[in-house]
Amino acid sequence: MNNESLHIYGPLFSPFVKTVILVCEEKGLNYTAGLTIKGEEVPFKSEQHLKLHPAGKVPILFHNDFMLCETVAICRYLDQVFPHTPMQPEDIYERALHDQWCSLLAGEFILPLIHNYLLEFAFPKGENGQVRMDKVKEAEPLLLNTLTKLNNELETGKTFGQSIFTIADALIIPILAYLHGLPHGAEHLKQFSYLQDYITKMLNQPSCVKLLK
Structure with missing residues (x-):
């Protein structure tokens, strides 16, 4: 090493x-x-x-x-x-589902959230550096649709937040942590109980405590 x-x-x-x-x-x-x-x-x-x-x-x-x-x-x-501390399921079918969700997260879910919602808070382009709330409102349907899909997947108990911290977890938790830290985002997250529990669990993971808190 x-x-x-x-x-x-x-x-x-x-x-x-x-x-x-x-x-x-x-x-x-x-x-x-x-x-x-x-x-x-x-x-x-x-x-x-x-x-x-x-x-x-x-x-x-x-x-x-x-x-x-x-x-x-x-x-x-x-x-x-570096196979110690594996971050992908061993079972071939579970790994295939994990790979599927990694692809979905990296593309369909995360990129639109970043470009259409989070960047407006991170790099506001309004007058005097203010967040353009009209743009935020425009992006809310996308945000809520994405959160609904993630919450539904968490409800199945098949992909995220399992016995090991996976690549899929590492993909989605930085985004969710950022949302959780925004008053506007945190308010929307209150609608999704599985997501709220997941975020609480993940943010107590030692790596997440070090990097995301």
């Missing part, structure tokens, strides 16, 4: 960067993270960044001389290379 070099390129506020950090924390891995590569600053969306990821996305993992993009691929790779 001491000879391993793990670096996560990306801004620390990114929920996807936080996902990879949570995986490293759960596995007890030594890592560095931030907008540097080999000790040199590489600005987000810069020419150098775009050479590493054509879409200019984060995170990017550097493991010794190996480079890998895309959050879910990075998490699965780390789970295979």
